[in-house]
Amino acid sequence: DAKTTQPPSMDCAEGRAANLPCNHSTISGNEYVYWYRQIHSQGPQYIIHGLKNNETNEMASLIITEDRKSSTLILPHATLRDTAVYYCIVRARTDYKLSFGAGTTVTVRA
Amino acid sequence: GAVVSQHPSWVICKSGTSVKIECRSLDFQATTMFWYRQFPKQSLMLMATSNEGSKATYEQGVEKDKFLINHASLTLSTLTVTSAHPEDSSFYICSARGEVGHGDTQYFGPGTRLTVL
Numbered sequence: 001d002a003k004t005t006q007p008p009s010m011d012c013a014e015g016r017a018a019n020l021p022c023n024h025s026t027i028s029g030n031e032y033v034y035w036y037r038q039i040h041s042q043g044p045q046y047i048i049h050g051l052k053n054n055e056t057n058e059m060a061s062l063i064i065t066e067d068r069k070s071s072t073l074i075l076p077h078a079t080l081r082d083t084a085v086y087y088c089i090v091r092a093r094t095d096y097k098l099s100f101g102a103g104t105t106v107t108v109r110a
Numbered sequence: 111g112a113v114v115s116q117h118p119s120w121v122i123c124k125s126g127t128s129v130k131i132e133c134r135s136l137d138f139q140a141t142t143m144f145w146y147r148q149f150p151k152q153s154l155m156l157m158a159t160s161n162e163g164s165k166a167t168y169e170q171g172v173e174k175d176k177f178l179i180n181h182a183s184l185t186l187s188t189l190t191v192t193s194a195h196p197e198d199s200s201f202y203i204c205s206a207r208g209e210v211g212h213g214d215t216q217y218f219g220p221g222t223r224l225t226v227l
Contacts, residue, residue, distance in 0.1 A: 041223075043114075043203045044205075045218070046112075049215065087153075096142060096144075096159075098216060100146075100153040103153065
């Protein structure tokens with residue numbers, strides 16, 4: 001039972017912002033939104049997470065809609081090294097398991 | 111901070127042998143560690159959850175006698191694939207959960223690629 005829906009793939013141009021959407025319409029009040037990415041043949045890398053407020057760190061920004069039913073991960077200036085599979089995951093506060101869906105394969109093109 | 115290592119990074123073994131994979135949190139103490147498996151072109155599947163000093167909890171369909179997990183300390187967990195067969199060939203990834211400044215977050219190791227001949 002998938003808790004999130006992401007587009008299977010997207011392309012973006014190097015140097016431009018990449019906006020990755022995620023739908024989580026059944027999210028409950030005690031569930032976080034987490035983003036990870038996996039570069040080919042490596043372990044997933046933590047990017048960012050949030051509950052209801054927008055968040056920003058050195059890697060990305062996370063914009064969560066007011067009703068919390070969807071979110072957008074923003075990579076401000078995509079580089080070729082950002083080519084990866086990006087996973088949006090909903091996780092309950094007290095259940096630390098992560099359930100990975102198919103994610104979005106992002107290809108950054110020069 | 112928040113570095114998780116795995117050893118070995120890749121291993122090739124003969125069918126019927128056992129293989130041990132180590133997962134270490136290098137700069138933080140991990141309350142809980144997780145083991146995942148990833149087949150080619152598929153997503154990660156959680157195999158088991160382990161807490162330091164207690165028995166691992168396995169996901170449905172994962173054989174606990176085949177995939178032995180030991181979580182002996184707050185920085186080390188091991189996964190032993192016993193009597194490995196070719197269908198066990200996969201990418202095994204561990205993660206560790208700890209308070210490392212990003213809240214209660216899981217950090218992943220680089221993965222171990224197992225090939226059983």
